[in-house]
Amino acid sequence: MISVKNLTKRFGRFTAVDNLxxxxxxxxAVALWGPNGxxxxxxxxxxxxxxxAQGEIRINGFEVKRQGKQARxxxxxxxxxxxxxxxxxxxxTLRFYAKLRSAAAARVDIVLAEVGLADQAxxxxxxxxxxxxxxxxxxxxxxxxxxxxxxxxPTSNLDAQAREDFLQLLLAQREQGKTVLFTSHRLEEVELxxxxxxxxxxxxxxxxxxxxxxxxxxxxxxxxxxxxxxxNSRAEAVRVLRxxxxxxxxxxxxxxxxxxPAAKLAPVQTLLAEQIQIDNFELENST
Numbered sequence: 001m002i003s004v005k006n007l008t009k010r011f012g013r014f015t016a017v018d019n020l021x022x023x024x025x026x027x028x029a030v031a032l033w034g035p036n037g038x039x040x041x042x043x044x045x046x047x048x049x050x051x052x053a054q055g056e057i058r059i060n061g062f063e064v065k066r067q068g069k070q071a072r073x074x075x076x077x078x079x080x081x082x083x084x085x086x087x088x089x090x091x092x093t094l095r096f097y098a099k100l101r102s103a104a105a106a107r108v109d110i111v112l113a114e115v116g117l118a119d120q121a122x123x124x125x126x127x128x129x130x131x132x133x134x135x136x137x138x139x140x141x142x143x144x145x146x147x148x149x150x151x152x153x154p155t156s157n158l159d160a161q162a163r164e165d166f167l168q169l170l171l172a173q174r175e176q177g178k179t180v181l182f183t184s185h186r187l188e189e190v191e192l193x194x195x196x197x198x199x200x201x202x203x204x205x206x207x208x209x210x211x212x213x214x215x216x217x218x219x220x221x222x223x224x225x226x227x228x229x230x231x232n233s234r235a236e237a238v239r240v241l242r243x244x245x246x247x248x249x250x251x252x253x254x255x256x257x258x259x260x261p262a263a264k265l266a267p268v269q270t271l272l273a274e275q276i277q278i279d280n281f282e283l284e285n286s287t
Contacts, residue, residue: 002057004043006054009054027178030182031194033184038200038202075146080152082137089125090136094111150181151183152182154184167192171192194212197209222260224256226254234255268281
């Protein structure tokens with residue numbers, strides 16, 4: 001579905017992508033992983049034909065430089081930053097994009113139902129929540145029923161519930177046979193959605209991980225677990241966790257513990273075993 005050979009993109013003297021090659025098979029879900037500046041978004045923009053770059057990119061058999069229209073016809077794209085006409089309704093927004101993409105008018109109601117926005121069809125876009133706007137972006141990407149979905153940090157601006165709902169929509173698309181290429185900085189998303197991870201560093205392919213659940217161990221990733229503990233128990237919580245070998249520091253209304261993704265429940269279990277109350281917890285981004 002995607003074939004990239006010797007892709008290189010420079011901005012002046014800065015090389016954003018350096019001789020990158022990879023392939024994504026039909027119906028495969030692949031994540032691009034790497035720190036800010038690794039080249040992930042530049043790769044995506046090159047796939048979309050938004051950047052002129054050296055090398056060869058083929059989408060669904062079509063060469064992006066020479067057959068850009070045919071290549072883009074195979075892609076449904078969900079950007080990180082969304083921009084809509086705020087005074088249009090949800091349905092009118094989809095009708096507008098359906099005309100731009102020569103999609104059948106009947107697809108509007110189909111994709112509204114598919115992303116769970118049928119009951120929001122007459123609502124102005126400006127009245128939609130962030131999660132609903134992200135669903136609308138996915139609906140637009142699905143209008144022409146493309147075989148390939150490309151998403152750039154699709155859940156970065158969503159709260160926990162909206163993120164979970166959106167990931168379930170993406171899983172459904174994958175199960176229906178869509179090819180999915182996405183960027184994410186959330187390890188749990190990569191483990192849930194991807195079948196393979198391409199790790200980028202300084203614009204190059206650092207490694208390819210065929211078992212996303214092994215990614216954290218291979219890269220030495222850690223998570224910050226913030227445990228909300230009553231003030232009168234906070235010092236004891238720190239003492240107990242440190243005595244068990246955890247890296248822990250007081251933080252505001254709780255304690256922050258650095259853990260491996262595979263052992264993120266261990267601090268919770270340790271405190272509960274000592275009958276130390278935990279009022280809530282937050283799992284922060286991996287590092």
